[in-house]
């Protein structure tokens with residue numbers, strides 16, 4: 001399913017049939033509007049005529065277990081894991097959306113040569129900026145870690161199944 005997030009910015013969402021694309025498109029736009037104006041202006045500038053494609057997906061190439069989002073190295077595609085988006089609280093989903101947008105803002109990691117040290121540093125800087133922009137990154141991490149704990153105790157269940165379980169058991173959040 002293809003949905004327009006913003007016609008003006010040319011932002012399009014590709015949503016898996018299982019994901020709630022309409023809800024996510026709305027949340028994405030809400031998150032975008034919470035970014036500082038100068039950050040938004042820089043991003044729109046960087047994107048030019050080629051804004052990234054946003055994906056709400058059940059899987060993607062290179063997704064590892066527990067990965068809830070990913071900004072492709074070339075920043076042309078930004079991925080969000082639909083089962084996690086369905087289960088996370090609103091503040092956590094917005095922090096997740098912001099996290100991948102900040103990666104996109106900071107540009108391709110490959111440019112200066114990939115290393116794990118650099119990847120780790122990139123995560124720290126991204127975390128810092130997401131919090132600085134007013135999003136609850138800590139909440140996102142807590143919710144993901146809580147589920148990882150449960151996953152650890154339950155054994156080898158796919159994270160997709162665990163998120164689906166969390167989504168059903170959750171009361172009043174989201």
Ligand SMILES: [Zn+2]
Pocket residue numbers: 099103123126
């Ligand atoms: Zn990251």
